[in-house]
Amino acid sequence: MSVVINARMVAFAVHALAVVASVMVFVWSICYRGGFAWESTSKTLIFNLHPVLTLTGLVILGGEATISYKSLPFEKRVNxxxxLVLHAIAIILGILGIYAAFKHHNEKHIPNLYTIHSWVGIGVIVLYALQWLYSFIVYFFPGGSSALRxxxxxxxxxxxxxVYVLAVGNxxxxxxxxxxxxxxxxxDKFGSEAFLVNFMAIITILFGTFVLLIVYSKSPPSVEEDNYSYSAI
Amino acid sequence: MSVVINARMVAFAVHALAVVASVMVFVWSICYRGGFAWESTSKTLIFNLHPVLTLTGLVILGGEATISYKSLPFEKRVNxxxxLVLHAIAIILGILGIYAAFKHHNEKHIPNLYTIHSWVGIGVIVLYALQWLYSFIVYFFPGGSSALRxxxxxxxxxxxxxVYVLAVGNxxxxxxxxxxxxxxxxxDKFGSEAFLVNFMAIITILFGTFVLLIVYSKSPPSVEEDNYSYSAI
Structure with a gap:
């Protein structure tokens, strides 16, 4: 039940949307919200690390990691x-981003973990890490049997x-x-910042959609199978 | 790339979660938010129709419609x-639910369409209806060629x-x-209503996940293929 597309071509759309979303989240945090700081009396600057790290980490790097088997021209071992390295970096950035949110809450004496965003966020990072761990063991080192893989x-x-859809949705x-x-x-509900954030959400959804289109795709018959087929075995 | 499960068994989980989510959204709207009205001086009662109609329509009936090919024991023509009938009812309930939100906004003089929830909502109902329409034409009446199907x-x-993931996420x-x-x-951020709504969100996500597990599944080899296989052709 795979759609037939040229994954490499769709991957260009993914890369372009990744650049757009990254630029938007930095513009929002720096130009509208005042920039970043790990330690500051202005606690907003600590919070600002949260969207930048989680979006560029879990969503964008995570998305690029997800499609690497089909988007990159290298042999399977390299892909x-x-x-696995991109996913590992995504997890590390995600953990730092979540830590920044807790740090902001704690230093401003805001309660933690009362929203569905925070609940799903904890779920995402735990499941993402577990997914990485068992996959590393089965598919990389020491590696499971061929049947298990x-x-x-x-x-x-x-x-x-x-987990990826949860990350994008979150x-x-x-x-x-x-x-x-x-x-x-x-x-202002209809001001430039509101539009920037809402369009960033739309771009994020489109990015995630194109990533999943690549995951659930197969190549046209004319394209050489070895380079494009999805196989993690 | 399909997971091997017994779709009928997983469908029981889907039906159970459908009941739980439906009860929760009615309990929330009636016991915590005061119930429903189409015309009232208490505009909250008009709003309350929105979550009930959209959740039970687009998400729950839409989910049951999505898995009907694999969850129901009838022949393919009946399934x-x-x-298509369940999806049509889902769309009608969705439109009524969205209308209730606009009616509430208009009668309370709240601006429309400034949140990402409203933007995605409009996208969902338009795409859902378009998906239904072209699918009706190609797969039901007058019906496309075998190759097109x-x-x-x-x-x-x-x-x-x-569209379904967008509906669940929205x-x-x-x-x-x-x-x-x-x-x-x-x-109260940690009061009973907050927990009810957040757990309703978790149940909704679980419901959608099990629906998609069934979509991307195939039956164990021992199960009779005719009854369980997914085919809309």
Missing amino acids: KLIH RDLLPWHVFLGVF SVLGFLEKLTFLEKSGL | KLIH RDLLPWHVFLGVF SVLGFLEKLTFLEKSGL
Whole structure:
């Protein structure tokens, strides 16, 4: 039940949307929200690390990692290494981003973990790390039997896609939550910042959609199978 | 790349979660938010129709419609009829639910369409209706050629899943948005209503996940293929 597309071509759209989303989240944080700081009396600057690290980490690097088997021109062994290293970096950036949110809350004496965004966020980082860990053991080192790799692959894909969709959706939840707070504090509902954040959410959804289009695709028959086919076994 | 499961067994989990989510959204709207009205001086009662109609329509009936080919024991012709009728009812309930949100906004002089929840909501209902329409033409009446049905099927599934994930995600966005408004107006962040709404969001995500698990599954080899296989051709 795979759609027939040229994955490399769609990957260009993914890379372009990755650049757009990254630029937007930096513009938002720096030009509209005042920039970043790890230690500051202005606690907003600590918070600003959260959307930048989680979006560029879990969503953008995570998305690029997800499609690496089909988007990159290297041999399978190299693609696999890129796949697992990019996912590892995504997890590290995600953990730092979540830590920044807790640090901001704690230093401003805001309660933690009362929103669905925070609940799903904890779920995403735990499941993402577990997915990485068992996949590393089965598919990289020490590596499971050929039968185990083959039988587990559909679950590796389904669970990976599940966690990824949660990560993308949770970014949009975060944008909505932050914007609602800001609008309740007086930000113009139809001002430039509101449009920037809402369009960033749309770009994030489109990015995630193209990533999943590549995951659930197969190449046209004319394209050489070895370079384009999806196989993590 | 399909996971091997017994779709009928997983469908029981889907039905159970459908009941739980439906009860929760009615309990929330009636016991915590005061119930429903189409015309009232208490505009909240008009709004309350929105989560009930969109959740039970687009998400729950839409989910049951999506899995009908694999969850129901009837022959393919009957399953197809149930698939398209349930989706049609889902769309009608969705439109009524969205209308209720606009009616509430207009009568309370709240601006329309400034949140990502409303933007995605409009996108969902338009894409859902378009998906239904071209699928009706190609797969039901007058019906496309055999080659067209076969070639279009992976796209029918991918686009259907895309719209469905958007619908599920948008419900969660709606829960977050409404809860954030209520908490900004003084609702206890760790009170029973906040937990009810957040757990309803979790149940909704689980429901959608099991629906998609069934979509991307195939039956164990021992199960009779005719009854369980997914085919809309």
